[in-house]
Structure formats: C-alpha cells, structure tokens
Amino acid sequence: MSWQRWADALRLAPRQAVADLLRGAADVSPFERVAPHEFLLAVLPRNSRNVSPALLGEPRSASAETDASADLPACLDAGLTDWLLAQRLAPLPPAGKLGAYAAQVCEALQWPLYFALPQTRAALQAERALWLAWLGALTLSAYRDPEYDYWQVLAAQQADDQLQSFWQSFVVEAGRTRSARYLNLGLLALAKLPLSEDDSLRNLRLQVQALVNRYQRRTGWGAPALEELALLLRGVVARNPSLNAAHYRTFLSALLAPLGEDKTASVLSMLGMNPAPSAQRPAGANGSAVYKLDPPGLATETDEAVRAVRLSRSLAQAWKVIRPLLVAHEDFLHKSGDAHYFVRTLDMCARALCRKYPLRDPEIQSRLFQWIHLALRVDADDPRRWMLWELALRQAGHPQRAQWVLWEMARRFPDDLACRVELARLLVASRSPDDEVQAHRLLQQVLQLEPDNLHAHSTLAQLAIRRRDWSQALTHAQQGLRIDPGDGTSAVLLATAYAWREAPGDLPAAIDHLQRFVTRYPGQVNAEGYLRTLLQRQQWAAQGRLSTYADDEEPARADRVSPETDPVWRAFAASVRAGADVAAPGAAATLPTDRAPLLPQALQQAVACNQWDADLLERFDEAARREFPLETRLWQYLQTLHASASGERERAKQAMQTWLDAETRAAEQDAPSWAVYLNKRWAALNAAADAALAVGAEWLNDLLDRHRPLPAPLFA
Amino acid sequence: MNLSPPLQPLASDAVASPAGAAIRCVAANFRWERAVSEARADEYHAYVGAVATHRDWKAEHKGYVDSFVHVPKDLPRSAECFMAVNGQAHLKDQLDNALLLRLESLGHLFNQPLASEIANIFWQRFFNYPKDLKKDKLSDSDEALRSEFVTQWNAQRTQARPMFATFLNDFGGDLAALIKSDWPHRLRDRLGVTHYPGTAGKPLPVALMCYTVDEVRQARLTAARKGAVAGFTRPTVLDAELSAAFIPAPLLPGGASYGYTLDLAGVGVPANFTPELLTFPIEYQPRHIKALGFISREHALQEDDAMLAARNRHVQGLQQLPGCADFGEVLA
Numbered sequence A: 001m002s003w004q005r006w007a008d009a010l011r012l013a014p015r016q017a018v019a020d021l022l023r024g025a026a027d028v029s030p031f032e033r034v035a036p037h038e039f040l041l042a043v044l045p046r047n048s049r050n051v052s053p054a055l056l057g058e059p060r061s062a063s064a065e066t067d068a069s070a071d072l073p074a075c076l077d078a079g080l081t082d083w084l085l086a087q088r089l090a091p092l093p094p095a096g097k098l099g100a101y102a103a104q105v106c107e108a109l110q111w112p113l114y115f116a117l118p119q120t121r122a123a124l125q126a127e128r129a130l131w132l133a134w135l136g137a138l139t140l141s142a143y144r145d146p147e148y149d150y151w152q153v154l155a156a157q158q159a160d161d162q163l164q165s166f167w168q169s170f171v172v173e174a175g176r177t178r179s180a181r182y183l184n185l186g187l188l189a190l191a192k193l194p195l196s197e198d199d200s201l202r203n204l205r206l207q208v209q210a211l212v213n214r215y216q217r218r219t220g221w222g223a224p225a226l227e228e229l230a231l232l233l234r235g236v237v238a239r240n241p242s243l244n245a246a247h248y249r250t251f252l253s254a255l256l257a258p259l260g261e262d263k264t265a266s267v268l269s270m271l272g273m274n275p276a277p278s279a280q281r282p283a284g285a286n287g288s289a290v291y292k293l294d295p296p297g298l299a300t301e302t303d304e305a306v307r308a309v310r311l312s313r314s315l316a317q318a319w320k321v322i323r324p325l326l327v328a329h330e331d332f333l334h335k336s337g338d339a340h341y342f343v344r345t346l347d348m349c350a351r352a353l354c355r356k357y358p359l360r361d362p363e364i365q366s367r368l369f370q371w372i373h374l375a376l377r378v379d380a381d382d383p384r385r386w387m388l389w390e391l392a393l394r395q396a397g398h399p400q401r402a403q404w405v406l407w408e409m410a411r412r413f414p415d416d417l418a419c420r421v422e423l424a425r426l427l428v429a430s431r432s433p434d435d436e437v438q439a440h441r442l443l444q445q446v447l448q449l450e451p452d453n454l455h456a457h458s459t460l461a462q463l464a465i466r467r468r469d470w471s472q473a474l475t476h477a478q479q480g481l482r483i484d485p486g487d488g489t490s491a492v493l494l495a496t497a498y499a500w501r502e503a504p505g506d507l508p509a510a511i512d513h514l515q516r517f518v519t520r521y522p523g524q525v526n527a528e529g530y531l532r533t534l535l536q537r538q539q540w541a542a543q544g545r546l547s548t549y550a551d552d553e554e555p556a557r558a559d560r561v562s563p564e565t566d567p568v569w570r571a572f573a574a575s576v577r578a579g580a581d582v583a584a585p586g587a588a589a590t591l592p593t594d595r596a597p598l599l600p601q602a603l604q605q606a607v608a609c610n611q612w613d614a615d616l617l618e619r620f621d622e623a624a625r626r627e628f629p630l631e632t633r634l635w636q637y638l639q640t641l642h643a644s645a646s647g648e649r650e651r652a653k654q655a656m657q658t659w660l661d662a663e664t665r666a667a668e669q670d671a672p673s674w675a676v677y678l679n680k681r682w683a684a685l686n687a688a689a690d691a692a693l694a695v696g697a698e699w700l701n702d703l704l705d706r707h708r709p710l711p712a713p714l715f716a
Numbered sequence B: 001m002n003l004s005p006p007l008q009p010l011a012s013d014a015v016a017s018p019a020g021a022a023i024r025c026v027a028a029n030f031r032w033e034r035a036v037s038e039a040r041a042d043e044y045h046a047y048v049g050a051v052a053t054h055r056d057w058k059a060e061h062k063g064y065v066d067s068f069v070h071v072p073k074d075l076p077r078s079a080e081c082f083m084a085v086n087g088q089a090h091l092k093d094q095l096d097n098a099l100l101l102r103l104e105s106l107g108h109l110f111n112q113p114l115a116s117e118i119a120n121i122f123w124q125r126f127f128n129y130p131k132d133l134k135k136d137k138l139s140d141s142d143e144a145l146r147s148e149f150v151t152q153w154n155a156q157r158t159q160a161r162p163m164f165a166t167f168l169n170d171f172g173g174d175l176a177a178l179i180k181s182d183w184p185h186r187l188r189d190r191l192g193v194t195h196y197p198g199t200a201g202k203p204l205p206v207a208l209m210c211y212t213v214d215e216v217r218q219a220r221l222t223a224a225r226k227g228a229v230a231g232f233t234r235p236t237v238l239d240a241e242l243s244a245a246f247i248p249a250p251l252l253p254g255g256a257s258y259g260y261t262l263d264l265a266g267v268g269v270p271a272n273f274t275p276e277l278l279t280f281p282i283e284y285q286p287r288h289i290k291a292l293g294f295i296s297r298e299h300a301l302q303e304d305d306a307m308l309a310a311r312n313r314h315v316q317g318l319q320q321l322p323g324c325a326d327f328g329e330v331l332a
Helices: A003-012 A014-023 A037-043 A071-087 A095-108 A118-125 A128-138 A148-157 A164-173 A181-191 A202-216 A223-239 A245-259 A261-270 A289-290 A301-311 A315-336 A340-356 A364-380 A383-395 A401-410 A417-430 A432-449 A454-466 A470-483 A488-501 A506-520 A525-542 A566-581 A599-608 A622-627 A631-643 A647-668 A672-687 A687-704 B005-010 B013-019 B021-032 B040-047 B055-067 B084-089 B114-127 B132-135 B141-158 B175-180 B183-191 B213-222 B304-318
Strands: B097-103 B163-167 B204-212 B277-279 B289-295
Touching: A003 A014, A003 A037, A003 A071, A003 A340, A003 B213, A014 A037, A014 A071, A014 A095, A014 A566, A014 B055, A014 B204, A037 A245, A071 A095, A071 A118, A071 A128, A071 A566, A095 A128, A095 B055, A118 A148, A128 A148, A128 A566, A148 A164, A148 A181, A148 A223, A164 A181, A164 A364, A181 A202, A181 A223, A181 B141, A202 A223, A202 A245, A223 A261, A223 A622, A223 B114, A245 A261, A261 A687, A301 A315, A301 A340, A315 A340, A340 A383, A364 A383, A383 A401, A383 A417, A401 A417, A401 A566, A417 A432, A417 A454, A432 A454, A432 A672, A454 A470, A454 A488, A470 A488, A470 A672, A488 A506, A488 A525, A506 A525, A566 B175, A599 A622, A599 A631, A599 A687, A622 A631, A622 B084, A631 A647, A631 A687, A672 A687, B005 B013, B005 B021, B013 B021, B013 B084, B021 B204, B021 B304, B040 B055, B040 B084, B097 B183, B097 B213, B114 B132, B114 B289, B132 B289, B163 B183, B175 B183, B175 B204, B183 B204, B183 B289
Parallel strands: none
Antiparallel strands: B097 B163, B097 B204, B163 B277, B204 B289
C-alpha cells in the first residue's frame, strides 16, 4: 500500500506532501481515484474527524485501528496551513490551468471541514476578508466556488453568533448576488449556530425566518415564490424531527403570520399541515403566541433615545443612552432573525449620534461600525443603511472610505440621487480635474432624473465657476434660486459668478444681487459674509488696489490625501475601480468558456463583448431568470433591436412598455424614485433612435452592476 | 493511445518499472489504450505539456481530468468523454432500456458536519428497511426525509463527472435477490473498486444505486446545449485519475464494446468479464437508492504483487476474446 509512503513524506515535509496530494502527484495507491478528503477519511484516525457517528448496523471491526497514523493529523494541519497561506500570496496560474487549480483549492478547503485541524481553522478564521478576496478571484462557477467551501468550513463549527447575519443574507441573496447553492448553505449554517438552553427552538426559528425574509423579497414572483417557500420549509422540517406535526403547525403559523392568513394557510397546506379550524384552537389563547417573540422596545423608546442624543452634552453621554437599546435589539435579531427593529433603531440612533458628534472614541467607533456592518449585511437593499455607513465613516475621520462607499452606492442604487450629490460634493472638494469630470457626470445623472435638484444645480454652478464657464455658472445658480429663492448657496454662487467674470458692471451687479438677497432673507451668514467681501473689493477697486478672486476659493481638502493602508479597504477600493473597468466597452474580447458566471455577470460580459446571442438566457433556469425580470426583459428587447426587422422590434417595444408600465405603477407608492428612473431611462432609450442599442446597453449595464456581493470591509 | 514525445519514454515499461508497480501499471494502460481518438489525444497533450517525471505526469493528468472530465455541474460544456472528440469510445446510444447499477460510498456524508445529521436520520430510518426504499410512495414524513437526504447528497455532488456503471442483468437481473446477497462486497469485487473500504477498522457505508438507460438518455437530452453527443461511453485511460485498478479493454468495431472491470476476487484467467460503461451524469432521485450496507472486509489485492498478478490474469483473459490476441501484454 504505497499511500504509506505519502504518510512518511507528510511527516518529513508537510507542505510539500499536502501540495502533492492536492495536485495529484502523491503516491496514494489504491486511493488514486477518490477525492483527497475521502482518502484522508480512509487513512487518518477516526478520532481526528469533526464528526464520526457510529452508524446503525455498523460491523464491529475485527482489527482495531492502530495508532500508527496518530501523528498524521497534526502534520496535515501544519502542511495545509502553510500551503493555503502560500497560495494566497502566490500569483494565479495561467488561464488554462485555473480550473484545475480552483478545484485544488476547493478540495483543500474540504479538509478542515471533515477533520479537526485547529491551526488551519484559526488561519482561515483570521483575515476573513483577505481570504474571501483571494477565493473570490478563483470562483469559476457555482460549483467550482472555493468561497463556498470556505464558508462551509466556518459554518461547520460556530462558537458564537458572529456569522449569523452572513447566513441570513445567503438565504435571501442566493440566486441573485450569489449562486443558488448558498441558499442551502445558509440554512444548514443557521442550524449549526450554538444551541440555546433557554430557547431551544432558536436555530429552527432562524431558518424559518430567513425563508420568510427570502419570500418577502420575492413576492413579485407570485405562486412560484410560495411554492419555493413550502419546498424549502419541507426540507427544514425533515431535518428537524424534534417537533411533532401539531407543534410544527403552530410554530410555522406563528412565523408565517406576517404573510397573511391566506398565504400561511397555502404554505401549511402544501406541507400537508392543514391549519386547525379556529373552533379547535385553545380557548382564550392563540397557540402560536407560545412561539412568538416580542421586540425589546416600542418605537417611542427609540424616539426618546434620539431626543436624548440631541440633548446630550457629550459623545459618552449620548452613547450611554443608545448602547443598551441597540444591544437589546441586536439580541432580538439574533433570537428572531427579524432585522426590522434592529435596523430601524440603529438608523435613527446612530444617525442622530453621528450628526452631533465626531466619532473619536475608538471603543464607540468600533462598536458602532460593528452594528452598521451588521445592518448592511441583513438589509443591504436599503440605501439608508449605506448612507449611515458613509456618514459614520466621515465622522470617524475616514473621508476616502466614505467616498468609496458612495461610489458603491451609486452603482447599487441607480435611482438614488442623494448619494450622487454627496459624492459629487466630495469630488468637487478634492479639486482634482479628474474628480471634477466625475462629479459633473454624476450631477448630470441627477438632473436627468430630477431636473429641479437644488444641490445638483448649486454644485454644477460651483464647478462651472472653477472652469470659468460663466454662462453655465450663472444658469445653474439662477436655476438654484428659481427652485429655492431663499437658498443662500445659490445666491452666493450667482454673486461669485458675476464678480469673477469681471465684465463691466459685474461687481456692482453681484453686490446688488446679494444685497437684495440678504435683505429679503436675513440671517444668511454666508451670503452676508460674502457681501461684505465684495463691498471691500469694491472699495479697494475704487482706491486702485488690486486683489485676486482666487483668494476667495475654498482651499482643497487636505484630509483626503493619506493613502489607504488597510488591505481590506484597499480590496474594496480595487473592486470599485474594477466595476468601472468591467463596464467599459471592449473590456473583454471573448466570453470565457471555462467559467459559468451568474446571470448578471454573463449578460454584462455579453454586453461588453457586443455579443447578442439569442440563446444566452436559455443557459439559465427559470428561477435564475425570474430573479432579474427587468434585466432579462431589457436584454431580450435589445437583442431584438440588434437582430430583428422593424415589425418585430415594435412588438418587442410594446411588450417592454407594458411590463414597465406595470412595474412603475407598482413602484409609485413605495419607491417613487425607481418609477421615475425607469420611465426616464426608457424614454431616453426610445429617443435615441439609431443609438438606441448603445443607450440601452449602457442602461442594461447599469442595471446589472447593481447585483454584486457586499464590499470586502463588510466581511471582515 | 498515441503519446506525445515527452510522454512516450515515460510510458515505456523500461522507464516506468523502476518507478514502482502502480506507475508501471498505469504506464501500460496508456500503451494499451485504443479508444482515445487522435483529436482527444492532441487536446490531452496540449494540456499536459512537456513533463519530465511520472509525478509531474500524474499531476498534469489530474489537472486534465479536473478541467475536462470532472467538470463543474454548471459549466456550459459536458465532460469531454461525451463530446464528439471522444467519438471513438462512444457506445451505441440506441441500446434498449435497461437497469444500471452503481456502488456509491456514503462515508463522506456521515462525516461532513453540515450533512451528517440528515444522513444519520435517513440511515436510521432506512438501513433495516430496504423494502421501504423500493417503495414508490411513502408516508409524507418518510418521503420528505428521503427527498431531503437525496437533495443534500446531490448538493455535495458538485461535478457533472461521468458515472461508472454496470448492468443489473450482469448480476442475475433480479434486484431483490441481489439485495439479499452480500451485495456490497460482491459489487466491490466485481467492479474492481480497490479503494473500498479505506483501511482496516473503518467499515464504509455504501448505497446500491439503480437507474435506467432511459434516464441517462433524458439527462443528456436535457443538457444538449453542453455539447454532449453521446450518453454512454466506454471508460478510457483519460476519463479518471491514473489507477492500477483500471485496465483498458480491447476496442471492438461498431461501438459495442464496453470496458471490463478487474475482478478483485478472481483467482484464474477470467473467461467472462463484468461490463463497465460511463453514463452521462444524472441527478439522483430518491427511488434510485435500492439498499444500504457496509463494506467492511478488505479485498484480496492489497499488495502490489497480488495486483500485478490479477492484472496479468485479466489481460490474459482479454487476449482470449475473439480478435484480441495481440491486446496488452503480461507484465513479468
């Protein structure tokens, strides 16, 4: 049995032996045809496995296990740790060998799943974001995804609830920003959270709640979403036979209640658990109340805390008020899986705190960011969570990081104007010509969606003044004053534009304008101050003394220059830049054949390559297509534009129009900005005539760019 | 198989013999293989490149298998053995519907922390009740349990790798009778699965799987876009990792010749062989599991000498088939 030669090699040179086993060079006869982890199951001592149940009917072995291999797990542990750390720093292999290399890494990550390898586990748990960045680069398809295998390792043994939010997000996001495999992983991982003696149903509840959360994000699917929910619940029930049918019915009824009675009844019926008739329920009490958890505080308590923060005299005093409230809400989240109360309370309290105080206390800063990251993991679809993160970063003295967050937001939320305006302001403040171009582009996007956006006009006026484009400066400043006649910023900008132009009569015109403004709107400190400056200049001019208007300009912000040193944030910055590269036309010449990207990435690559394959969508199952209704429809429409005669185009256009009408009607109530965004972009596409395909491709790219995993710092 | 210049010397018996019995056997397999087309061999050589040692050859071979045969389930191309480039090895797709058998190890499921609980619940319920496994319809809870077990098992099967299978007909054609016998060891030996069980003291839980030729055909049709032109093929030396337990079979004209497994319990020169074929991968269904059992006894070919002798007997048997007298060679 030549595998023992490999065992000897492992004792002598662990890392080399590990490398040989993974790449298939090791002499492991007769185990050549099994995966290395199955070989290891065969040859390592049974007590080195993480789980090793004695099975019903298992024959008592005639020969007891010898201890000849007792030292191998430790050698394997050392060798694997070294191998993984070395690989993370090594350059990737050439494209032709990447598939086999990714398979090796996937396999390597099976070992700590099956065996107690404490050193490897500790290494993998440390620097999570860096591991994920490396593994993400090796992910070729849903089923050759080392990142998935990494998460499996973490899921298998959990000493606390730290990773709970990841598991919840996997369940919700599977099929969108992650492959559908993550749904199963998320559920199994929730089941592996530590058990609680005073709440033994917690892990089961978390699984069900995660599925409810998933359903609530997919109600637009109609019946298939409900069927999926029932199917997944059936699996959860099968894995958890610790409740009898009657208790399950009551338990599920309680957790499904937010879906409404009809849907709850449908799901229970699909599970073969017909809801008990109300006459048979225990008198005076709803059985499901036993399983219902109440949130720790009412909304009024949160309002009270926010008021206390506003009235507080120090950061410490404010923190003392909100900390216990947030701790209680986080605890409720960990017990219930319901993030609603936690994110709402955090948003209100943290926003109030950050608006009042810079976050200088390291302890408060650290805890607050933990909570903000948690909120983003469980509710990344709400731009308010991102704006809070950005605000907190600025208040913590990280303006560059705040800017990256805004860039990420701009990509995730194409209809969000606030992040664009804020980002443009930061870019303008940097005084870099490149940044100014970006700012201009962002503000034009804002005006396309909201022509009367005051902040966009005022910032554009500022930019125009800088480049001495007086006509644009005056136009935008005047637009600002038209939108809000009492807007001091626009008034000052208008005066500045006049004054700096230095045409005959400009300085008196500027003074006259500002004088009228401050008379009409007293108390505008900036306008009054600038009026004094202009009057002073007028006086100097009369005295024949010269001065330069450039002296009036705000200095460039100096707090943005320090380079980022944290590798996790550097990875985030790189991903922000990479996003822009992917979108560039001609970013890839051909579609790679050894990869199976998720649907958004596949469409994005096709758009970048200008390859409008008729059958691209057919590579994806119906569930995958259902996740991206707008993108798939737009793709189909653009494909028709690309390939078909005018009659067919008109039919496709009508079909798209009908779908968009329904979508915008549905969005008008809850997401008016989305409705506006859809209408404007569709109108722009239709107005583009011969350029419709290019305009549509750009729109599709923007839409597809939304679907991406969370940034690296949120995985740290 | 025609080998590239760097591989030719490595495949010669003179160079392979000093590298050990296992290398000697796999090198011989390359010399004897006739079912690999020129085009597929070219692809193989392009991947493997200029290797100088048997170790590097093994490693590059595994890389080839991982890239072109054990492909991820969702890759838009099938395992290469079902594609046109492997046409020389393809079997007739028009064979009558028949029952296929596979022996599956379940050991890893019980030791995988995220899957072990459902695997255990399933095992507890069905190990002693193989008749229930054969039922089309179980109670809701049992059906849910069986389905969930298979769902979790399929979730672990991340590759669309070709499935080694044989015919139930070749085991007497009576599944119930087979199940009543010591099927785990019988199949292990007849199918030449030398790595079951792992080592002494570690009984290996296994499942007897049974599915149909029609199900394979359907799976291939469903995956038609992946470039698979055949659902059945005979195994070649390129379709799995290098192993002494595999011996190529003579290539008969007309796409009618299967692979033949090495019988681990055989004692003389065999007159009959167990057919072996690769089927297009299918997702397992609960009904495919027919019995559960353990492989606890070691097979007879634990030592290199015994393996070499068994291979020699197998080759001698193959040479007695009509028109195959010049196939292979006895390795002294």
